Amino acid sequence: MNWGNGILLLLLVFIGLMVTLVTICVRQDDIHLVTENYYAEEIKYQEHIDRVNNTQAIEGKVLQYDSVSKTLQFKLPIGAKGELHLFRPSDARMDKKIQVEIKDADFSILKLDDLEPGYWKVKMTWEAGGVAFFEEKKIDI
Template sequence: MNWGNKIVVGLGAFMLFIVGSGIYMVTKDSDSLIDENYYEKSLAYDTIYEHKQNVLEDNAKPIIRVTKDSLHILFVGEGNTGTLTLKRPSDGKLDKSIPFKSEGSEFDYATTDLTKGNWIVEIYWKRGNKDYWYSQPVFIQ
């Protein structure tokens, strides 16, 4: 086989690899970064924006600490009721939503059942007659 035939075979093999990769990516498309109910959430964006503004206006940003086996959330005030949502950016199937009620200003959640890695903590809570929403990325060890 001369060098001309080797070039043609090499280009053919490369083209088959590219076409095969393209077909594989199209058939295995699993975009876990898109929310299931993105349309409904976009309609409620003004409400979420108001909740974020309440955090800024009232200086109510919670302090989130991650230790070896738990997630500690320290709120500014007492008597908080809401939902803690843990989102895994790499796999939406691992997302969790936990309702909570804290008598004091602190809430703890055990992280022993969570996969190690990056998570996004979203907190929606109500204190008194005001609603708040806060989000922060964390790393679970």
């Protein structure tokens, strides 16, 4: 084999590799944005900062994860209403939102057995006494 054939063969292999990589990238369907309404949520960010500051002012953590029993415990006052967002950064299709309303007890437990193993962010937004709060916890199931 001479130099010309070797260079031509190398060029054809390179072009074939590039076409294969582009085809794989175009066919991927698991690319997700963190949120669909990115710009609308960016405008509301000051409200989020206020919620975080309100949460830091209260004593103790609201969210506690027990990795042995795979349960999430949240301690909220009676009358609190909010939303628990189970957020999977690697796949938005696994995200779950659960409405929470504390009517008679100030300590609740949520079993997380049905979630896929891996890294999760738990985001809790709630309101009690007209004041909004937010807490986030990173867990590994």
